[in-house]
Amino acid sequence: MTESEPETTPVLALEGVSKSFGAVRALRGVSLRLYAGEAHALAGENGAGKSTLIKTLAGVHRPDTGQVLLDGEPVQFNGPADARDAGVAVIYQEPTLFPDLSIAENIFMGRQPRRSMGRVDHRSVRGAADALFARLGVALDADQPARGLSIADQQLVEIAKALSFDARVLIMDEPTAALTGSEVARLFGVVRALREQGTAVLFISHRLEEIFDLCERVTTLRDGGWVSSEPVAGLTEDDLVRRMVGRDLAELYPKQDTELGEVALDVRRLTREGVFTDVSFQVRRGEIVSLAGLVGAGRSEVARAVFGVDRFDGGEVEVLGRRLKPGAPSLAMHAGLALVPEDRRAQGLVMDMSIERNIGLTGFAETTRAGLMNRGAERSRSLDWAVRLQVKYSRIADVVGTLSGGNQQKVVLAKWLATNPQVLIVDEPTRGIDVGTKAEVHRLLSSLAAEGVAVLMISSDLPEVLGMADRILVMHEGRLTAELTRGEATEETVMAAATGRVNREGKAA
Amino acid sequence: MTLTAPPVAEDAPAEGAARRRFIDKVFKARELAVAAVLVLMLLATQLSNTEFLSRQGITDLLLNATILVLVATGQAVVVITRNVDLSVGSVLGISAFAAGNYLQGGGSSLVAVVLAVGLGALFGALNGALVSLGKVPALVVTLGTLYIVRGIDSIWVGSRQITADSLPDGFVDFGHNGIWVVPYLALLAGAVLFCVGYYLRSYRSGREMYALGSSPEAAQLAGIPVRGRIMTAYVLCGALAGLAGALYLARFGNVDSATGSGYELTVVSAVVVGGVAFTGGSGTVYGAALGALLLTSINSVLPAIGVSSVWVTAINGILLLLAIAVDRILALRVAAVLRKQAARMRSARHA
Ligand SMILES: Nc1ncnc2c1ncn2[C@@H]1O[C@H](COP(=O)(O)OP(=O)(O)OP(=O)(O)O)[C@@H](O)[C@H]1O
Ligand SMILES: [Mg+2]
Numbered sequence: 001m002t003e004s005e006p007e008t009t010p011v012l013a014l015e016g017v018s019k020s021f022g023a024v025r026a027l028r029g030v031s032l033r034l035y036a037g038e039a040h041a042l043a044g045e046n047g048a049g050k051s052t053l054i055k056t057l058a059g060v061h062r063p064d065t066g067q068v069l070l071d072g073e074p075v076q077f078n079g080p081a082d083a084r085d086a087g088v089a090v091i092y093q094e095p096t097l098f099p100d101l102s103i104a105e106n107i108f109m110g111r112q113p114r115r116s117m118g119r120v121d122h123r124s125v126r127g128a129a130d131a132l133f134a135r136l137g138v139a140l141d142a143d144q145p146a147r148g149l150s151i152a153d154q155q156l157v158e159i160a161k162a163l164s165f166d167a168r169v170l171i172m173d174e175p176t177a178a179l180t181g182s183e184v185a186r187l188f189g190v191v192r193a194l195r196e197q198g199t200a201v202l203f204i205s206h207r208l209e210e211i212f213d214l215c216e217r218v219t220t221l222r223d224g225g226w227v228s229s230e231p232v233a234g235l236t237e238d239d240l241v242r243r244m245v246g247r248d249l250a251e252l253y254p255k256q257d258t259e260l261g262e263v264a265l266d267v268r269r270l271t272r273e274g275v276f277t278d279v280s281f282q283v284r285r286g287e288i289v290s291l292a293g294l295v296g297a298g299r300s301e302v303a304r305a306v307f308g309v310d311r312f313d314g315g316e317v318e319v320l321g322r323r324l325k326p327g328a329p330s331l332a333m334h335a336g337l338a339l340v341p342e343d344r345r346a347q348g349l350v351m352d353m354s355i356e357r358n359i360g361l362t363g364f365a366e367t368t369r370a371g372l373m374n375r376g377a378e379r380s381r382s383l384d385w386a387v388r389l390q391v392k393y394s395r396i397a398d399v400v401g402t403l404s405g406g407n408q409q410k411v412v413l414a415k416w417l418a419t420n421p422q423v424l425i426v427d428e429p430t431r432g433i434d435v436g437t438k439a440e441v442h443r444l445l446s447s448l449a450a451e452g453v454a455v456l457m458i459s460s461d462l463p464e465v466l467g468m469a470d471r472i473l474v475m476h477e478g479r480l481t482a483e484l485t486r487g488e489a490t491e492e493t494v495m496a497a498a499t500g501r502v503n504r505e506g507k508a509a
Numbered sequence: 510m511t512l513t514a515p516p517v518a519e520d521a522p523a524e525g526a527a528r529r530r531f532i533d534k535v536f537k538a539r540e541l542a543v544a545a546v547l548v549l550m551l552l553a554t555q556l557s558n559t560e561f562l563s564r565q566g567i568t569d570l571l572l573n574a575t576i577l578v579l580v581a582t583g584q585a586v587v588v589i590t591r592n593v594d595l596s597v598g599s600v601l602g603i604s605a606f607a608a609g610n611y612l613q614g615g616g617s618s619l620v621a622v623v624l625a626v627g628l629g630a631l632f633g634a635l636n637g638a639l640v641s642l643g644k645v646p647a648l649v650v651t652l653g654t655l656y657i658v659r660g661i662d663s664i665w666v667g668s669r670q671i672t673a674d675s676l677p678d679g680f681v682d683f684g685h686n687g688i689w690v691v692p693y694l695a696l697l698a699g700a701v702l703f704c705v706g707y708y709l710r711s712y713r714s715g716r717e718m719y720a721l722g723s724s725p726e727a728a729q730l731a732g733i734p735v736r737g738r739i740m741t742a743y744v745l746c747g748a749l750a751g752l753a754g755a756l757y758l759a760r761f762g763n764v765d766s767a768t769g770s771g772y773e774l775t776v777v778s779a780v781v782v783g784g785v786a787f788t789g790g791s792g793t794v795y796g797a798a799l800g801a802l803l804l805t806s807i808n809s810v811l812p813a814i815g816v817s818s819v820w821v822t823a824i825n826g827i828l829l830l831l832a833i834a835v836d837r838i839l840a841l842r843v844a845a846v847l848r849k850q851a852a853r854m855r856s857a858r859h860a
Contacts, residue, residue, distance in 0.1 A: 060730065081732030096727035098720045100790035109720050109731050112713055119711040148844055 006035050009072040011200045012057060012088065012169045017066035019052055021402065024394050026052040029066065030226045032202075032219050034169055039191070039201040041211040041232070043244050044221035045434040046406025047392035050204050051093050053221070054173050057202070058090040059083035081110075089167035091175050093204075093405045093432070094345060095154035099147035104129035106146050107161045132160040137186045150296060151343055152178040159187060163194075170194060171202045174405070176210060177432045180294050180460055181495075188214055206406070206434050207461075208237045220244055245436045255468060256446045261285030262320075264454035265337075265423045267306060270315035275301045276478035279315070283423065283454040288445060290469035291458045293498045298478040299458045300342050303425045307339040308332045319423055333362070336422030340412055340429060342458075348412035351401040355393055356382040358400050359415045385414035389444075390437060405432045413441065417448075424448065427458045442468055462491055476500045539784035539792075539839065543799040543832075547806060554810045561813045564690050570809055571695040572760060576601075576753045577801040578698045580772070581779040582705050583749030585797035588780055589709070590742045591722040591789025592640055592647035596632065597750040598772030599658035604628045604754030605764045606662065609671035612758075618680040625755035626748050632658060633747020637740035659770065666766035673762025684759030694756050701749065706794045718742060722789025778825055779804050782832040803828070 010033035019027040026049045034040055042050050055061045057068065059077030067074045070086055077083045083090070097106050104126045105112075113124040129142035138156050146157065155178050162170060170191070176184045191214065195201055203215055211218060212232055220227040220243040227243050265283040270276070276298035283289045291299045305312040308329040317324045319335040329339075341347035349358050359382035364373070366381065383396055389410040393403060400411055409432055416424070426445070430438045445468065449455050459465050465472060472489045474482040474497035482497035551570075555562045580597050587594045604625035612621045632654065639650045673681055687693050709715035717738050721728040728735055758764055783800025785792030804825055811818050 079732060080730050081734070084732050092730060096724070096730045098723035098727055098790065100723040101716075101719060105716060105720075110713060110717060110733055112716065114713070118713075120713060120716060122711075 006038070008035060010034055010069070011036050011071060013069040013072075014053070014056065014063075015067045015069060017053075017056055017063040017068070019049075019056060019061055019064050022394075025224050027056070027063075027221075028224045028226075030221065030224075031066075032226075032229070034200040034202055036168070036198045036200050037195055038217060039195055039203055039215040041215035041218040042202060042204045042221065043208075043211060043218055043240055045244055045436055046410070046432075047223075047404040048221040048244070048434075049224040050221060051173055051404060052224075054090065054092075054171055054202070054204070057083070057169075057171060058088060058092075084165070087166075087168035089162040089165060089170050091155075091158045091162045091172045093173040093177075095151070095158050097146040097149075097154055097157060100145060102126075102143050103140060103146055103149075103157055104142035106157055107132065107142075107164050111165065128164065129160065132164055135163070136160060136190060138183070150178075150300075152180070152183070152296065155179060156183070163190065167199060169200045169202070173204045174206065174432055175203075176205055176207065178428075178460070181462075182294075184210065206432060206438070208240055208435065211240070212237070222246060241435055244434070256450045258286040258450045260287050260470075261452055264320055265306070265456065266318040267302075268316050268318075270302065270305060270312055270317065272301065272305055272310065272312045274478075276305075276475070279475075279480055281473055281480065281483075283456050285422075285452045285454050286449050287470050288449050288455040288457060288468055290465045290472045291456060291475060292460075292462070292465050292472050292494050293475035294460075297475040297498065299475050300427050301478075302475070303339060303427055303456070303458060304341075306332075307337060307425060309339070333419065338362075338416040338419050338421035338424050340416045340424070340426040342427040342431075344408050344412050348415070349400050349408060352399060354397045355386055355391065355400055355403070355411055356396045358382075358411055359385055359418055362415050362419045381418060382414075385418045386411070389414045389417075390440060406434055406437065409433055410437065417444070421453065423454045423456070425456045425458070428460065429457065430459070430461065430464060438464075462494065465489075465494065466491070474498050539836070540796045540799060542835065543783055543796065543803055547799065547803045550803075550810060551806065554813050558813045561810075566809075567690045568687065568692055570806060571690070572692050573809065574802045574805040575692070575694040575698045576757055576760070577775065577779055577805050578798045579701060579749050579753040579756065580776045581783070581797040581801040582698075582702050582794045583746035584776045584780050585783070585785045585792065585794045586705065586709065586718065587647075587742045587746045588777075588785050588787060589722045589789060589792060590718050590739055591725065592739060592742065593651060593777065593787075594633075594636060594743060594746045594750075595648065595651040595773045595777075596636060596654040596658055597746065597776055598769040599655050599662060600629050600632045600747055600750040600769075601754040601757060601772060602764070602767070602769035603632075603658055603662040603665075604751040605758045605768055606666050606671065606754075606766075608755045609676065609758050609764050612677060612680060613671060613675045615677075618677060618683070621680070621758075622752065622755045625751040625758075627751065629751020629754065630744050630748040633744040633750075634740065636747065637743030640743065641736040641739040655773065663766045669765070671758070671762075671764040676758070676762055680759055681762055684756070684762070694760060697756070701752070702794060702798050705745070709794065714738065714741065719790050722791075724790070775804065775825070776801075778829050782828050784832070784836065786836065800832075 013033040015031050016029045017027055018029055030053060032053065042053065044050050052061065056063055059080050059082050068077065069075070075086065098109065107129050108125050112120040113128065115121040126142050133140050133142065136156065136159065140153060140156060146154070149157065155175060159175055175187065179187065191201060205211055215232050217229065218232050218235070218240065219229040220240070222244060261284055263282045264285045268280050270279045279302055281289070291302070293299055301310065304310045306317050308324065308327050308331070311327045319332070319337050322335055324335060325331050345351060356379055360378040363378065363381055379396065386393070386396060391410045391414065392407050400408060403411065413429060430441055433441060445455055445457065457468065466489055470486055472484045472494060473480055474484065474494055476498055477500065481500065484493055551562065560566065580601065584594060584597060607628050608621040608625040611624055612618070636651055636654055639645070640647045643650070683693055687695070709718065717733045720731065720733060721735055721738050725735065757768065779801040780797045781787065782803060783792065783796035783798065785797050807824055808818065808821055811820055
């Protein structure tokens, strides 16, 4: 590898590791060395094998060939418990919580502090959880059950879990994908402190600026193969992208100028008690309107209410001049509305079904004849969209649950784009999607708008909001606090409205 | 830039605490609700028939409930791990016969009980091994063992029968006597219930059973020994079914090859009525015990108020559906509260 590596023995390392799932070669002879007190980034496109690598380090997968080295000695982790006992803390890409148990129990499951006779000391469990949240600077109630937490809150609980044991190695698989700037800044503060104390850190993110912000060294994977390991200093974002993608990338926010048409989505005084209040806005054909704001401001809830997934207490929704019946998603779909939801595992996909069937779920009206399914039509429709969104899979009949996180997100997009909607609501469309495909998704949204589709885009990614939207609506605590045109919008104005303050330093990202 | 509506600052912490208390209440209410129905029903019956809650009446109620409570306790543990054990009726039958057979030959009562428990645990281990090793749903596996155990029972027992007069007096007395109105059997069941409840609440392995039922994938990643825990749950359930078999023998003194058949359905109803969710991870054994008490009380209540006991089955069914409906409504309600709470939390955090 490179000459600049420290002289010391790596705490945890992979040497020449390969891993296949059936015909898919997820990792091919990959090596990686994690040193004490160093933050190491792992970069690569969706499906490059990053999560697989992490699961190999965590003892979830056993390498087909190659070795895991702990302090220079080969070890065999027979399960996550072994890795944990060796001091490896892992935050997985998808939160893995127990919905019925309290947040505190979730954090300490299997490692609860005990009192006499081996009994669990519930009080110190709760106290320790509160202390962790104080350290992370978040106000979560440790007694609350994990069920119903937003993705961001779930991710925070996962982070607290990883911090709760004095890990020698901290591994984080896209911990920031759902977090806002201030939470990311807090997390980085804590991680830096740990690094100073000698913890080795492995960090994955599709937000390149975070890699440059936090890490000293970066390893890049492409199609399961090792591309490079090098110091971050001296590298530019373009260099990194080139290593990941293998080519130069086209323009990042390909916004096309469009003709604005009639009002396609008209939301008037929508209110849901305790969640959002008096929300009114319009989206025209050909327009991309972004709903910005902090996570939890009520944006996703508005989208769900508009689509009819949740009920609302007051107000009305019109699509193309026709009033929608509240609480009836199938009628909304019929009226030309589509919603790409935020939580792909819980709301977007049937994880045990194939890619084909998942995309096909929205298209029964097109692909059935006389009440019978036409599997051929379903397959070609699904294939068409899977290819357009560059989903990486080996067979269209593969189960969605085995796809990489970013590729699952693409399947959700495909599923809804395939309905040819007139009004498209997308909730965090590029969460966990790599730079290359992100540009592809943006190009797609742009061209949809150019074809006269009205697009409402919810996003926590500020550059994306600024780059894509014709108009930006900002929500704060369940209310619309600002409406900015493309010209007026800057990071500062959006964040000021999103936090309910006038003067606040911009997003940390 | 048009700024509308200034943000309203709310008294978030106090609000949060109040909501938390409410949620706690709702969760506990599930057991409270069963208890309330039970008490109301017993009081109403007492009003229309003053003989009902006499000393003997109470003793009978408790005696009747004992066996179901024991089996429901074991079943609840299995259901909490998101599995089910349908073989409990068969296991109860065969252990009752094994204990009786041994006692008829002049054995000691204690050994007979240990024998029944051991036999039950053995079948539990078999179930646990099949469920945790083979990737077959517990429903199917234990349906299989239900028939297998019943089959073995039929071959072994044949047309033989065990009757009370062939059992040692001490054993039969144990089944009928008690301290004041509380039968020994009920005391024993109560003690077991308390121990299991305490174990589930206060030991790591007990908490891991909840975790496992709540999300098996997450449990795997958290390094929980999934197979071991499932095994423990089944062995416990089997052992309690075996113990219940021995107590059945002590109480009724009469065992043949059909003893306990169909019992699994009553047990499962009791568990569900008591608020242990079939989706795993929630509910308590105390709830299951209350459910068992409720179901058996109906058997005594109906004759006492002059309703034919043919209604019992139908009423059990209605209770079951009611319990499921209540659970569903409560779940929705709790979800709504949690959502609002989360929204408040967030705004408090960013304020
Ligand atoms: N359990 C599995 N069974 C079959 N294939 C799998 C499994 N896990 C991963 N794969 C495949 O291995 C490849 C690498 O996936 P991995 O999750 O490691 O990608 P990733 O780099 O983490 O991508 P992302 O950025 O989208 O999260 C993918 O093609 C995926 O479909
Ligand atoms: Mg991944």
